[in-house]
Amino acid sequence: MVAASALRSRLARRRQGRPAGIVRNALRSPRGRAGALLIVLVAAIATIGPFVAPHSPTELITTPYAPPGTDGLVLGGDGLGRDAFSRVLCGGWALLLLALAATALGVVAGALAGMVAAYRQGWPDSVIMRTTDVFLSVPALVFGLLLVSIVGPYLWLVVFAVALTHAPQVARVIRAAAIEIAERDYVKAAELRGYSSWNVITREILPNLTTPLLVEAGLRLSYSIIIISGLSYLGFGQQPPAADWGQMINENRLGLGTNPWPVFVPCVLIALLAIGTNTFADAIARVSLGIDRGEATVLRATAASAIEPGVGDG
């Protein structure tokens, strides 16, 4: 019954929800391409940068806040007379790495908590969700600051703190999506077989959550970038003399009048990275909903009319 072969094969091509397919479809939309381009651009600077930097990021070369062109330096000197360009090239990888790690940790922990809460219901649900409520009531940046200022400026702690601010939000979203999945008959079929809760969650429920998980991961990554560079600006990231974009903004803001570039360039790079990841996450969300693809909208309309209501349910 239902829409027959053609519609089915087109829907199949859409393969809605399989991660590779979703990312591929997101890359086809203008929005997704723009996002991906920005991410690749900034990521390339951050990863290749350290290998092509003309000078050591910590070497004192010129006078403080020397304007661009002095001693052949592209962006001039920073507050201590180091090469601003080399510091920009070397100051991104830490941010990228920390943001990825924090996102991964936060999404994994949040997704697990959300799925357990949705599947087990009852007291595990109450305990998990009330805990997330507590965390959600504290602003992310304040919480990170609090933790880091108590324990000390360790990088692992930054990752942990940021992950901890993400997890409750991810848990909420995933729980909402998983509750509906947990009601499905195939989950009951797995329970009847005698699967353990862990098996039901990982084999039956998790594969159906790839779409919200992808969207969440993208969104959380862009938040991670903002929070981590913010913490780094406040001095809780990499410690001097290491180069770091967020920290560079803070170090060099006094020389804004003489040489704005050591502040300006890291600002732009952080912004581009955040915008890029956010745009890409948005593209993924839209693809999964079928907004940005004319075909998908049309398909849903056709499916809606072809799949007439009725027959059964009775």
Place this chain on the structure above:
Amino acid sequence: MCVAAARRAGTPVVEGINLEIAPGKVLGIVGESGSGKTTFALSLLGYAKRGLRIAAGEVLLDNVDLLSLPAGRLREIRGLRVTYVPQDPASALNPSQRIRTQMREPLEVHRSQLDPDLDIDARLAEVCAAANLPTTDKILDAYPHQLSGGQQQRVAIAMAFACGPELIVLDEPTTGLDVTTQRHILETIRRLTSENDVAAVYVSHDLPVVAQIADDVAVMYAGRVIEVGPIKAVMTAPAHPYTRALLRAAPTPERTSALVGIDGSPPSPGQWPVGCAFAPRCPLAVSECRSELPDLKVRGGRTQRVRCIRSTVAVREEPRRAIVAPLAPDAPVAGGELAIEGLDAHYGAFHVLRDVSLQVARGECVGVVGESGSGKTTLARCVVGMHRTWTGRMLLDGKPLASRGREFEHRRKVQYIFQNPYTSLNPRHTVGESLAAPLRHFEDVDRAECAGRVRAMLERVALRADFVDRYPDQLSGGERQRVAIGRALIVEPEFVICDEVTSALDVSVQAVIIELLRQMQAERAISMLFITHNIAVMRSIAQRVVVLNEGRLVENGTVDQVMTKPRDPYTVRLLADVPKMSEAVNENG
């Protein structure tokens, strides 16, 4: 009266329909899912679902073309002269408004056109009485959820008749209602249309229901009408091969031959073949059928019009198999004898099953029949272990089935097939993975053996080997249900519970699935509990039948006994209310 063609992005969904309805008559529109019957019905109100538009054609109501009217004029006519009764009253009525408010609305909106001095409350009382709704304030002041399904549908029908329309479009108004309620609703519609001289279009997938109410019937297939004529002519001497096949597949309680399904699935919009859309599945098709679309016209001296060049060809009636599946006497029965003694089940404080005792012999299929709320699904869930709060005894081959913490072996031996194949297969698992999961769980099989048995099972449920790598969204409803059956049978169970396994499927597919189940059950001598609300379907597969009413077992006997000489008054009533094709044709024709 109407030619409608709905198109979207150039793909016609419904095309070339040309029908007339006289006042006081009921035109039945019959078709399976995706045949375009709802799209057509809505176009009668000048309405198209999102993504669709009515590209061409006219709907003439007293020689006025509704489709050419400006939106404002159309709105004046909708609800006043042409009205619509949707399928599901529960979602058609606004849950946050009282019934009175909702019923007054059409009258208030069209008051100026009807009669400015109209006494709305008096009219409300009138239509409620006509629709057999008690006009007490209790009903009118209630919210929709406080009414039963039948009452909700009566409200919707009363609303449709309130303004004295000339045409009323009913879209499967009884789907989802119990047979008794369904019969009463059908009687009400029938009476209201003839008393008020209203032309009615009754859309349904259910042939026997249409046979009860319609004067004329149009059969739709792939967006076109393929046969139209007086109900009696179409039912007794169907001309189109599709109509014939549909009648062979439709379960009715009086039939004594097995159901015959239609293989294949109908083409979707945009995939219609050049010639007759049914040709690829038609046993009578010749090459001309595939090249040219036949006209809808009277052929071979019949009374109905038909869109088939082969309609005059005499069909060789294939010999029909006797309906009741005999027990295979020397089948390799391993076990599967179930005894239920004094089963009581609760949902919280609600007592669902009361003192149910039941025996299922080895290799026997017992049909469990009952209306919604009778506890038949709870019974199934108790047996399989999904519902845990019960008391009493359940023995499988003499060993007690635990209410909780069920034994590993029992989990394998007792398998469950779900009602809805659209939710029982994990959309992220391929067919192969779905079939292999229980096998890997219950048996110690290596990769090669597992793949071999999956392949064998696919062949057994009549699916091609390349389905292994498909995902459920690439499968039709019938194909999905085959996979679900395969998943239950791959671990060689001794006892299988089928919970309304065909109620989400079209009749032609239902017949195929029932036949498949019947064969598998007979072949392997599996014991079976077949849960259904449809007595007619049960007749095609079960040897014995029990009837549940409000949690009590009221009837227990062989199929023939129960169908011909029911003892309990409830069973008698249930059997009387089931739509029967022969009786209906005699009444109306």
